[in-house]
Amino acid sequence: MNPAEQVVLVGGGHAAAAFVNSVRRAGYTGRLTLIGDEPVLPYHRPPLSKKYLAEGLPVEQILIRAPAWYGEQQVQLRLGAHVGRIDRAAQRVELDGGERVAYDRLVLATGARPRRLPAAVGGELPGVLQMRHLADADALAPYLRAGQRLVVVGGGYIGLEAAAVAATQGLQVTLVEAAPRILQRVAAAPTADFFRALHGAHGVRLIEGVAPVRLWADGGRAAGVELADGRRLPADVVLVGIGVEPDVGLAAEAGLAVDNGIAVDAFGQTSDPAILAAGDCTSFVYRGRRVRLESVQNANEQGAVAAHTVAGQPKAYAPLPWFWSDQYDCKLQIAGLNLGHDDALLRPGQTERSRSVWYYQGETLLAVDAINDAAAYVSAKKLLELGRSVPKAAVRDPGASFKDWLG
Numbered sequence: 001m002n003p004a005e006q007v008v009l010v011g012g013g014h015a016a017a018a019f020v021n022s023v024r025r026a027g028y029t030g031r032l033t034l035i036g037d038e039p040v041l042p043y044h045r046p047p048l049s050k051k052y053l054a055e056g057l058p059v060e061q062i063l064i065r066a067p068a069w070y071g072e073q074q075v076q077l078r079l080g081a082h083v084g085r086i087d088r089a090a091q092r093v094e095l096d097g098g099e100r101v102a103y104d105r106l107v108l109a110t111g112a113r114p115r116r117l118p119a120a121v122g123g124e125l126p127g128v129l130q131m132r133h134l135a136d137a138d139a140l141a142p143y144l145r146a147g148q149r150l151v152v153v154g155g156g157y158i159g160l161e162a163a164a165v166a167a168t169q170g171l172q173v174t175l176v177e178a179a180p181r182i183l184q185r186v187a188a189a190p191t192a193d194f195f196r197a198l199h200g201a202h203g204v205r206l207i208e209g210v211a212p213v214r215l216w217a218d219g220g221r222a223a224g225v226e227l228a229d230g231r232r233l234p235a236d237v238v239l240v241g242i243g244v245e246p247d248v249g250l251a252a253e254a255g256l257a258v259d260n261g262i263a264v265d266a267f268g269q270t271s272d273p274a275i276l277a278a279g280d281c282t283s284f285v286y287r288g289r290r291v292r293l294e295s296v297q298n299a300n301e302q303g304a305v306a307a308h309t310v311a312g313q314p315k316a317y318a319p320l321p322w323f324w325s326d327q328y329d330c331k332l333q334i335a336g337l338n339l340g341h342d343d344a345l346l347r348p349g350q351t352e353r354s355r356s357v358w359y360y361q362g363e364t365l366l367a368v369d370a371i372n373d374a375a376a377y378v379s380a381k382k383l384l385e386l387g388r389s390v391p392k393a394a395v396r397d398p399g400a401s402f403k404d405w406l407g
């Protein structure tokens with residue numbers, strides 16, 4: 001390996017941190033520069049809508065690695081620096097401000113950006129917040145006081161988690177979901193039913209199947225959300241959680257193949273052999289379909305895959321996706337990917353608050369949502385790793401043991 005080689009990483013999140021760790025472990029001894037536009041070391045993003053917000057943790061407690069680690073890994077850190085362009089012909093990136101950094105290999109780990117409500121309907125008003133970056137969580141924190149009125153637009157996991165934190169702190173919380181039900185895109189009805197009831201029990205008002213049409217202002221700030229049915233929801237603060245778009249701007253402008261994310265192969269290679277990509281910004285082929293995942297598991301593992309490619313020890317990415325969500329004192333753990341399911345079976349758990357939802361395509365198990373049910377999650381993960389499916393009748397029977405299939 002040529003020690004004069006220069007690898008440049010764009011992005012400072014989970015995928016970037018995982019890349020640094022794995023590339024050094026795999027023996028890459030060349031130069032390594034990480035350019036990230038947030039003015040902070042890579043941090044765990046999931047706590048932003050969970051413990052960081054709920055407990056006001058200091059940022060040091062959510063850093064992925066301690067500051068000294070980056071020195072030990074001999075990484076040149078360029079934080080608070082935004083890459084504005086890739087010059088593929090010259091093999092260099094251009095920072096805002098004009099500085100150029102040359103690369104032999106470039107790794108794009110740019111993540112995803114939250115979708116915004118259009119400015120024309122008030123989406124850019126002061127008091128309308130998102131939840132993606134540390135700065136977003138810090139912007140919401142001052143509103144987390146009893147009596148404040150929060151309207152959350154969007155009933156996906158992030159909106160629901162933020163609603164849970166706010167309700168726990170005594171805010172009056174209303175969550176509006178335009179689709180017929182919360183978690184429509186990501187989970188089957190029994191999972192959504194559980195979380196609807198949970199939020200209701202904590203005083204959150206959930207409005208499903210009604211679109212927000214505009215935000216109105218008072219004194220230059222968002223003061224509420226008007227719904228398609230004419231209802232008006234006054235708010236001290238509005239949080240928009242309507243999903244993300246992969247951050248593919250740099251890649252698309254540079255002419256790389258983009259298909260619902262920067263298209264990568266199983267080794268993290270883009271359509272340019274000198275450029276790799278990892279994490280939320282990518283799409284890749286999983287069980288015959290091109291998919292894009294938004295999860296820590298995917299960012300960490302794709303970061304490691306790209307690192308092995310760069311270090312000359314390629315390892316194909318063969319993920320078993322997993323994900324989690326914490327709301328109040330409930331834990332949801334998801335194993336597998338339910339994409340393409342045609343059946344979702346509810347399996348009662350050992351307690352009233354535990355249950356699992358088993359997703360099938362035909363007779364093939366695809367994924368499981370386990371709610372307060374670690375045993376179901378562990379079984380599901382093992383089954384999916386082994387490529388085995390439990391017969392549906394056994395899933396429906398709470399007394400049935402899965403040991404015959406797990407052994």
Ligand SMILES: Cc1cc2nc3c(=O)[nH]c(=O)nc-3n(C[C@H](O)[C@H](O)[C@H](O)COP(=O)(O)OP(=O)(O)OC[C@H]3O[C@@H](n4cnc5c(N)ncnc54)[C@H](O)[C@@H]3O)c2cc1C
Pocket residue numbers: 010011012013014015016035036037038045046047048049081082083084109110111112131132133158247250278279280281293294295296297299322323324325326
């Ligand atoms: C509030 C919240 C809660 C979540 N909860 C969970 C959870 O419970 N479980 C789970 O598995 N996943 C969760 N996720 C998703 C998970 O955090 C993401 O999948 C993960 O962060 C993806 O990592 P990444 O490195 O691909 O991208 P990111 O973590 O988004 O990092 C990308 C970084 O690159 C920077 N960047 C982008 N473009 C440029 C540029 N041109 N120049 C310089 N820097 C640039 C961005 O600012 C950002 O810092 C959550 C996400 C959020 C926002």
